[in-house]
Amino acid sequence: MKRLAISSSLHGFRIFNYHPFLGFDPKPFLSQRCLSGRVSSVGSTNIRPFPDYSPKKPAIKDTELVHHISTTIKLRRSEPLRRVLKPYESKFKPDHLIWVLMDIKNDYKLVLDFFNWARLRRDPTLEALCIVVQIAVASKDLKMAHRLVHEFWVKPNLDVDHSFAYFTERLIYTYKDWGADPHVFDILFQVLVEGGMLLEANKLFDKLLNYGLLVSVDSCNLFLTRLSNNFDGIKMALKVFKEYPGVGVSWNTTSYNIILHCLCQLGKVKEAHLLLIQMECRGHLPDVVSYSTIISGYCQIGHLERVVKLIAEMQRKGLKPNQYTYNDVILLLCKTGKVVEADKVLWEMTSQGIFPDHVVYTTIISGFCKSGNISAAYKLFDQMTRKKIVPDFVAYTAMIHGFCQIGKMVEAYNLFSEMLNKGLEPDEVTYTALIDGHCKAGEMKEAFSLHNQMVQKGLTPNVFTYTTLVDGLCKQGEVDIANELLHEMSGKGLQPNICTYNALINGICKIGNIVQAVKLMEEMDLAEIYPDTITYTTLMDAYCKIGEMAKAHELLRTMLDKGLQPTVVTFNVLMNGFCMSGMLEDGERLIKWMIQKGIMPNATTFNSLMKQYSIRNNMSATTKIYKGMHAQGVIPDSNTYNILIKGHCKARNMKEAWFLHKEMIEKGFNLTATSYNALIKGFYRRKKFVEARQLFEEMRSEGLVAEKEIYDIFVDVNYEEGNIENTLELCDEAIEKCLIGKGQRDLQMILQ
Template sequence: MLLLHMKRHIISSSLQYLKIIDCHPLLGFGPTCFMCRRCLSGRVSPFGLTNTRPFPDYSAKKSAIKDTELVHQISTTIKLRRSEPLRRILKPYESKFKPDHLIWVLMDIKNDYKLVIDFFNWAHLRRDPTLEALCIVVHIAVTSKDLKMAHRLVHDFWAKPNLDVDHSFANFTERLIYTYKDWGSDPHVFDIFFQVLVEGGMLLEAKKLFDKLLNYGLLVSVDSCNLFLARLSNNFDGIKMALKVFNEYPAVGVSWNTISYNIILHCLCQSGMIKEAHLLLMQMEFKGHMPDIISYSTVISGYCQIGQLEKVVKLVEELQRKGIKPNEYTYNDMMILLRKTGKVVEADKILWEMASQGIYPDRVIYTTIISGFCKSGNISAAYKFFEEMKGKNIIADFVTYTAMIHGFCQSGKMVEACYLCCQMLRKGLEADEVTYTALIDGYCKAGEIKEAFSLHNQMVQKGLTPNIFTYTALVDGLCKRGEVDIANELLHEISGKGLQPNVCTYNALINGLCKIGNIEQAVKLMEEMELAEIYPDTVTYTTLMDAYCKIGEMAKAHDLLRKMLDKGLQPTVVTFNVLMNGFCMSGKLEDGERLIKWMLDKGITPNATTFNSLMKQYCIRNDIRAAANVFKGMHAEGVVADSNTYNILIRGHCKARNMKEAWFLHKGMIEKGFDLTAASYNALIKGFFKRKKFVEARQFFDEMRAKGLVAEKEIYDIFVDVNYEEGNLEITLELCDEAIENCLVGKLVNDANS
């Protein structure tokens, strides 16, 4: 969003036409002038240029006596009868009128701009003017300060279909230069030509024009050069050219401005050269160009993209020290970064700071935050902001509710998702296919396939049409329950309805086959996909690799990775996480360490899951020091820990009796909005109890019960005994009932179901 805003700002600024200003006493011409009058006189040339050539003298084609008489008659007629339509008063001359007559008439009326345009339009309707005549009228329009008309005339010429660009460029440039001296001598005409070429994507021709004008001692305006830079920055090769132009053009006299620097900052950030962009930002002031909010926001956005929160904070502090107020785009980028990293406390601070700057978050910003936290799995943080919206009387719309419902579904909290859906309906907001599909997918992921199909039927009854994503969710749900045959039947059924299964549908079936151990059939299904011209993707290969890794067939997993690479498919971090999990399950932790090093060497950033697998295995081996070193390495690479990271390390430190470290980790994860699992609560309670930290142990036990999490029987035994010894008979009996219900009855029910 920020980059789009910046580009719009740049292009808007670059399209402004610049007025000629006086010479700068030191530089020879103003920093934003096209070329001052002294420069145009030939006495002063742009920097680094010598022996500039003069513009040629114009000489029109000689006219015959009869042509001279006709031209005189036409000129006299249109001057004397200017209030009458030309099509009527020039009717007698139409049959005798030739293209050359247009130029000769223009020579007589060139000081009457309105008459020039009217006559040119009349002539143009009857026959296309010569290139020379067109250039003459463009010069007259520029001299008359009608830059829009000049721009339209040049644009219309270059917008013609089937135009031979190379031939036309050479001819147009030659005619524009040839007619320059005697028909206007206003350098803006070349500025307009340059802009039209850039706007039309003819960047090579624009570069040629720039170089040709240097021979005549002329420069196009810095705004036009900025437009050139901005257009170049649309692709990787163009970015390289933009950087080259930025470095070379000052040598011939182009004086870049803040907008120019902003474009290059954007180019550097687009290319991933964030440090170089930051360095250029610092250099701007020394070169006499004050960075503005766009300059800072561009670099801040770059750092946000790579997760460098510390750099972002420092840059925000720096721009505030300079009296530059962050705008909504700056804050939005920071919000995106915070939501990715799960930093709820920091997100709160940003919202407060926005309000202090008079920028009040609206429904769109809140929805962005909520959606981001939902996608990152931090549903508690998302719901906190959802509730905050209501507290500030910011009305949630359908998009906000759907994002929140989808978040609850992805987290397996179907009760909350359904409650929110009912709340949405009560507010008069209708659920659509996206909402139903999210709920169906949630039920399928939770293993509640009957509820999912019930919702599907309800959806159809309401007149909504299930799409391939709806059926893919159902296929996935059936496969997760091991009902692959039924899923396959559903696949044939939806094909009969005219819906084409996509790669995700096939991936769900392949995953189901792998889960029931039928890897051979999964491989055959992948081959069938290719025959149906539905080509396996990275997920397909990763699913099969995961299946091989889980049975210890690491060689086959590696072979699939090789085939995937041969097909030009790029492995994702999930692919490498599958390999990491395979190494860890096989006890090959050294190979796991080497995999992380290889990923980093190749520029592939591991995520928290990559490191979590290693840490978990080291904790299982009681090697908490090695686990802590992996955590330090993870932090050093800028990888943000997730809820699982903290829970793994807390259990590991509790097992090693390092309760101080476990406490600090617990504090850190709560600040980031993550929740302890039941296993982590059990580990903390046991650890503190063994260390005779009874207050802390009781605190965690009470907190665990308040959250509805089930403690282990051993934990209940501890607190039953403690409360009995303290004489708290009521609490003792309450805990006994809980222990029987959760640990005994619950176990019997689970055993019966299994």
Template sequence: MKTSAFHSLGRSFQVLSLRANGETRLHCLQFSFLTCLNQWLAFSSSSNVRPFPDYSPKKPTIRDSDLVHQISNAIRLRRSEPLRRVLKPFESKFRSDHLVWVLMSIKNDYKLVLDFFNWACLQRDPNLEARCIVIQIAAACKDLKVADELIRDFWAKPNLEVGHAFTLFVERLIYTYKEWGSDPHVFDVFFHVLAEAGLFAEARSFFDKLLNYGILVSVDSCNLYLSYLSNSTHGLVMTLKVYVEFSRAGVCWNTTSYNIIMSTLCQLARLKEAHTLLLQMEFKGYPPDVVSYSTIINGYCQIGELEEVLHLIEEMQFKGLKPNSYTYNSIILLLFKSGNVDKTETILKEMVNQGITPDNVVYTTLIDGFCKQGNTQAAYMLFHEMQAQRIIPDFIAYTAIICGFCQNGNMLEADKLFTEMLGRGVRPDEVTYSALVDGYCKLGDMKKAFFLHNQMVRHGLVPNVVTYTTLADGLCKIGELETANELLKEMRAKGLQLNVWTYNSMVNGLCKVGNLAQALQLKEEMEVAGIHPDVVTYTTLMDAYCKMGEMGKASELLQEMLKRGLQPTVVTFNVLMNAFCQLGRLEDGEKLLQWMLDRKIMPNTTTYNCLMKQYSIRNNMHRTTEIYRAMQAEGMMPDGNTYNILIKGHCKARNMKEAWYLYKAMAGKGFVLTATSYNALIRGFLKRKKMLEARKIFEEMRREGLNADEDIYSFFVNYEEGNSDNNFALCDEAIEELVGKAKN
């Protein structure tokens, strides 16, 4: 077996399923055949089976017989001429009864039957008996497409009373069967049409009626019935019930059948039963296919069972089955949910190596996942790769990456993508607009935020609670508290209910502008309004107290929160951790970290970053590195902030080899250096006389649009004495940097 990227996700898993040899497979096939044979014998020997009725149509008069004879001879002898011209003399005398009698005369000439029937339909609507006759002839001639069209044409009639029409149609179809076709496929076609139309009760009634005549609907038609039923409002439980009842009736299910039932069981959260069915398929003579495995793999992905997924992948590959795009997409989603974001790139490469081109769903999943992890740069790279593969990004992909840029405050790129989105005719929704409004509110650009709000309304979208809350929050942050309150009044006037998130945004806005007293008052107003403060409310207020150095007050709020039965989140503890670090109480910070780990409260990257940053500032890179390794041991992946902290710390400690290694690792994962990190790297290399590396980093910094510190510009101006053009460019950048600092 070829080495797979899935091996890198964990230890190798032993394949537990039996690998049947030739004898076992033969035994399975024999078992399956005998089972079906026994079911059929039991079914066919039933005393309830009755013969199909004999066809006995109305007898024509002598005059009618003459007319039928004339029409039949005319269309046979002059078949090369247009039928309308041939039958023009007979139009005034032609009745519905004549249609059946002519069909009896020409039934062995299939093309002539169809042509004549089409002509008759232009004269008047044919009766149901004639229609069923032509359907029977088409089925007997193996033209199931025409049979299907004729059945659909009948059921497409307006104002059709389903119950009555069903009874009449079934009677005529059975009545014409023995004389006109005797091909059971005709019943499969009708059964399929009923299932596709959602007429499940009628289809089931038809199935039972056919049993009385010794006809069993084919397994393929039964599969279609199960598939449509499982996707209907009738529910998944009914699908399982029908599966059991059809089995008792004698239907021999195949791989497709089991795949449908496994999917149904997975949707009902009965995954163990679905997995058991997968194992049983082999012994029933139906080896599982890619769809079978993908269904179970997706089920385990939904509940986060990574080990079971890897085991199934191993088993699948052992049997020579390649995962498809559906399988890969399920695994990618699981990896994002479990925090193994970096592993998704490995899976994506594996997918491409298997010759499977990632589709829109896979790319969108990756883009959305990276954006939610804060790695917008990696998401943007995938977005460009997606377009290079000529896969048009949809609304979800655009919205995900726009939200990512907005969260990072990169409104220039967000606005650029939004314009591109509109230009391609991809319509944004409330989520897209709310993300942009939020991004501009965070920048304090309330004019642009309200412009987007108005544009949203003009396009027929109704601003929701999130949009109004975001605007109110932005107004609070710039001190426009009265305007924010007016906006909330407008929100109430439109029938939108203030929720805990709205209040939390207001509390957060008040805390941001230092108005803690009013924030506490708003907390009391929440309770009066019947909206209880949640963990976010308390965490926001605790953060405000911590930033003021009032750890006692923060502790009181923590106690109040615990008394109310609210469970602190990692963000709550990060607030305390940040406060301890800012106050220089690193021992207390480490005690808090250990306390969290002891109580199975999983810290996140931010928790570790707080400690690493302070130890790095103290030039204690030994302890910084220990914390970094401990973070990785707990399964936490470093983010852009982690790398910037470590790189600046190692540069300050002159560990340039380590700093350079981290810089390369960071770039490989799509994270970007901050201006201070660039400056630190350049200074570190200059001190070590590593001019080539320093120059490379300096040029990269300029390409990123970041300005170096004045002393670095001065060095390179002097260093480039022979290159006047480059010197002028560097001088311009240095002046721009000084002007920018002066403005600030």
């Protein structure tokens, strides 16, 4: 079909694609609901009457032939028309079709049979086609009418401009005397819209207004939906929605839902929300689709709080969220890292009798894997299988990637085999996940073996595959080989990305070649792959480790000048550098500067300072930093407590150390071996033998190794108490852990 390039605001429309939130299907528009109505706002003096039908008069011989045909087909209607009308075929002309139709128009079945017989021999005139369409509509056979009109508009090489004018003219001309049912114009309007002829549909709408007719609201909704396929069309849809009520179109809830969707597509979610509120004021109750559309819009822009309120509001109104609502909420929660909450929504979804598909399960599984909660991911994966929801290769790949991230390669390969057995073909992402797992484990031979296997299967390694291999090589100190791989990658037409360069720079920095790392950064600029925060942070870390704090600070300034936002990791690198260089006052100033710039330090930031002050036996300054940490709402971690406990033990503040020990245990943190050693020695020096022994037994039960000095203490204590069995057990344990000295060996020999 020839399509005009639609000018002005209607330019560039495409065929409508179904969207689940709209719940839109053109077929209902062929039902009895498609009723055009009179335009109430148009004055009767302005309404043009439909013309009278005045066809060409038949000659006498034509009249006789038409009479014979009409009489014959009526009398012999049970016989096939091709047999009945065989004698008349040679004399039958296009005009005869219309004249016969005039005689049989009240017998709809006969009209269709005769029309089909006639058009098998010759294309009917447009006038005859319009007459049959009018009769079909008058007989309430809207599907047939729609089919006949559609068949006309899908003809190849159709001149749309000329055909529109002529078809509309013929339909108007035959309207009054052949049916006078306004549905006929709804059908033409629908066919034009469905065929993407939106400019013509708009012209028809305006033309019908002259005759005092309105296209039905359902047809207008179809028009709005087709308009909403692109940016220009959406703007036109909003204009139509605003202007059509002025000529008498009364929009319904479906109309509002389409416009809500349009506004959300434009990112105008707040305006859409306002329209949702206005719907009720205008007498249109929002339905599940209305709320789901707004919820989807807020999900797209990450406004979780609004989403929660809207779901509560719709539930108060007795509306249950549908599958699409739940899907969007789950996707948003997973995107924002709230996977546990997403899992709860999944449970609520199933409890409401709404069964999630494999996409929803895969989304949450992937979220759990990214957060490192592989056990929860696998539990969900298993649940998916038990519910006979078949995991696709995306779900398998997510699980394989999750297992590889935590080094469980056996489990990853089990799933990989299961995937192959089910006939699911792994792609580049699946292989890259396995390669990454081997690289993280330092198993570069296995990683390259998988790479080769991947190539043999006809899969092309992508940038991520090569980046993973480069990163693995760099972590093994094989920077030269990584560099060669980078050149091979470029030779295959693959452009290294920022992650590739960052991996290589990290490897070069680790072997201490900062000059080469800086040179590589300059090469990145030439390749128009600009260093990011990670690149600068990596290089700053290298400078900090060799005490070049001025250069590290200079890099920070360069980074800020380029508009790159440092992360807390960047500042932690600097803080560690200041602390290692003994520049503790600079470290304190850095924390103040971070807070001023709205970058909240984390526990690691404060821990670095506390550790250095503690090493210097300045527990007053250490405590001050700790209190400052609390004041900023930063929650201490395990390392915080261990630093403080060791510091207070060293300063002989055993009461404070014991209090901190109890607090960290209550919070679920574990002491390190060095903290246990410090506490035990501290209590022993203060003659607190009960507490010291309690901590020593606790340490042993945790599987931690005490210092030789502590074993010496408790071997002597048990021997002096006459507890030979315990003394021997401790001697054996010390031998096993290679801590025993000559004195303990002698004691063991004596006791045995």
